[in-house]
Amino acid sequence: MQVMPSQMRKSMYARLVKRGRRKYPGLMLRWIPPSGLQVVLGKRWNLVEPYYWMLREIDDVVDGDVPVPSMYTSSVEYLKQKIKFVQDGKPKDFVEEIMVKCWERLDSAGGSSWALRDATRDILGCMKFDQERSEHFRATGNISMLSESAITKYFRQMELSGCIRGLFELLEGKASKIGEVEDVVRAAGQHRQALRDLPEDVARGVFSIPKKDWLEHSSMEELRFFCEQCKDKGRLTKESAKEFLDTAPEAVRQWARKQVDVGNSLLQKYSASGRSKQFGTTARLLLYYHYERPSRKFFADISPTIAP
Numbered sequence: 495m496q497v498m499p500s501q502m503r504k505s506m507y508a509r510l511v512k513r514g515r516r517k518y519p520g521l522m523l524r525w526i527p528p529s530g531l532q533v534v535l536g537k538r539w540n541l542v543e544p545y546y547w548m549l550r551e552i553d554d555v556v557d558g559d560v561p562v563p564s565m566y567t568s569s570v571e572y573l574k575q576k577i578k579f580v581q582d583g584k585p586k587d588f589v590e591e592i593m594v595k596c597w598e599r600l601d602s603a604g605g606s607s608w609a610l611r612d613a614t615r616d617i618l619g620c621m622k623f624d625q626e627r628s629e630h631f632r633a634t635g636n637i638s639m640l641s642e643s644a645i646t647k648y649f650r651q652m653e654l655s656g657c658i659r660g661l662f663e664l665l666e667g668k669a670s671k672i673g674e675v676e677d678v679v680r681a682a683g684q685h686r687q688a689l690r691d692l693p694e695d696v697a698r699g700v701f702s703i704p705k706k707d708w709l710e711h712s713s714m715e716e717l718r719f720f721c722e723q724c725k726d727k728g729r730l731t732k733e734s735a736k737e738f739l740d741t742a743p744e745a746v747r748q749w750a751r752k753q754v755d756v757g758n759s760l761l762q763k764y765s766a767s768g769r770s771k772q773f774g775t776t777a778r779l780l781l782y783y784h785y786e787r788p789s790r791k792f793f794a795d796i797s798p799t800i801a802p
Contacts, residue, residue: 538603538664538665540599541596541599541600541603541664542661542664542665544595544596545596545664548589548592548593549614549617551589552572552573552576552589552618552621553621555569556569556572556621556625565587568629569625570622570625570626570629573618573621573622574622576589576590576618577615577618577619577622579593580593580611580614580618581611581615583597583611596610597610597611600664603667604667605664605667606663606667609663610663610664612655612659613655613656613657613660614656614660616651616652616655616659617652617660619651620648620651620652623648624700627699627700627701628698628700629699630699631698631699637696637699637701637721638701639701639703639705639708640701640704640705641704641705642704642707645702645704646684649680649683649684649688650680650684653679653680653682653683653684654672654676654679654680654683657683658675658679659672661777661780662773665780666774666776671772674769675764675769675770675781675785677760677761677763677764677767678760678761678764678770678781678785678789679785680760681758681760681761681764681786681789682784682785682789685753685754685756685757685760685789686753686757686788686792686793688702688753689730689750689754689792690729690730690792691730692746692750693727693729693730694724694728694729696721696724697721697724703745703746703749707745707748708745708749710745711743711744711748712743712745712746716743716745717743719743720742723741723742730796731795732795732796735795735796735799735800736798736799739799739800740799747800750796750800751800754793754796754797757789757793758790758793761786761789761790764786765786
């Protein structure tokens with residue numbers, strides 16, 4: 495039995511894929527049935543698919559791709575309700591109702607719904623933190639600068655404790671083993687994605703360059719100019735990176751070089767460890783195609799543009 499009603503499923507796919515041509519061009523858009531992943535996952539597909547799309551729906555509401563439901567006054571209030579729901583399990587809308595069904599199915603399949611709920615809470619908490627920073631930036635024009643330890647803690651919560659723990663519980667019931675893949679997840683999240691998304695993140699007031707690193711190389715006046723520079727920029731690509739970084743403040747270029755160096759080092763460490771072998775086929779494919787391979791390619795593409 496499907497967790498999502500058939501008509502709702504079709505409607506969400508059509509809507510999300512239309513929005514996602516710009517936003518989600520990678521692996522996840524290839525989950526549209528018929529898919530080889532359905533064959534590999536078997537019954538767990540009925541958990542993974544709806545849960546992924548429910549989180550995508552929440553993310554798109556927060557990003558402004560769809561309106562905030564009328565019962566909420568803001569996207570932050572919307573996220574607060576979702577966090578409260580994960581804790582008390584009392585659904586108030588269709589997104590929450592479907593997530594409850596996923597938790598029930600996961601328990602009946604021998605998994606731990608509480609591990610998935612904890613992971614979901616961490617993801618939503620990071621979304622809320624980002625949205626609060628973004629709203630502060632829009633209201634005041636001042637961007638919030640964090641310490642390196644705070645940024646590392648944020649990415650660990652979002653990518654490792656949140657996304658990977660949730661996926662591993664859904665896929666294999668092995669959420670407790672997330673520490674085995676920390677290196678590749680950090681390379682992909684804290685270093686590749688943070689660098690790739692830098693222009694878009696800065697434009698909305700989410701800043702991933704540590705305050706100390708910025709002030710060592712650039713001024714606050716340069717930061718204000720850089721925020722303006724990022725307004726009409728998209729994600730960094732092989733084609734756009736050189737022009738963007740050539741005109742960016744020195745702190746950005748230094749930080750970008752560090753992301754590539756540290757990211758490559760983490761990938762090398764992960765590859766040498768052979769830790770992915772303990773996971774099943776689906777988890778290994780996910781780690782390789784969604785984390786390791788795109789990270790290696792991105793760092794190789796960007797490296798020539800930031801050479802000393």
